[in-house]
Amino acid sequence: MDDKIQAHLNAKAENPRIRILSYQYRGQTVYYETSPCCDQYTTLYDAKGNVLCAPDGGITGRGDGKCADFEKNRTAEQLIWQDPR
Structure with missing residues (x-):
């Protein structure tokens, strides 16, 4: 996730801000990355x-x-990172 965070910081700030959250899902820790805006997919990573x-x-x-x-079915939400800009 560090590389993804750095890539966001190197790009222009988005509105709404990009966030990365962790969850438990199907017995594993997963990471959910929001999308910058309208009609774009969010992404779930292992x-x-x-x-x-x-x-x-x-x-x-x-x-x-x-x-x-x-x-x-997701549980245990935790905010990992939010773009501070």
Whole structure:
């Protein structure tokens, strides 16, 4: 996640601010990265930084459908990082 955070800091600030949160989901720690705006997918990563799915966003707001149960089954939310700009 450090590389992702640094990439955001090197890019222009977004509105709304990008946030990265951690959750427990399907027995593992995962990281949820918000999208900058409208109709863009959010991204869910495993602990190694591999993309698991897009749980929400896109034109329908329902993501890519690969983890449709994320919102319902996620637990232990923690804010990892929020763009301070």
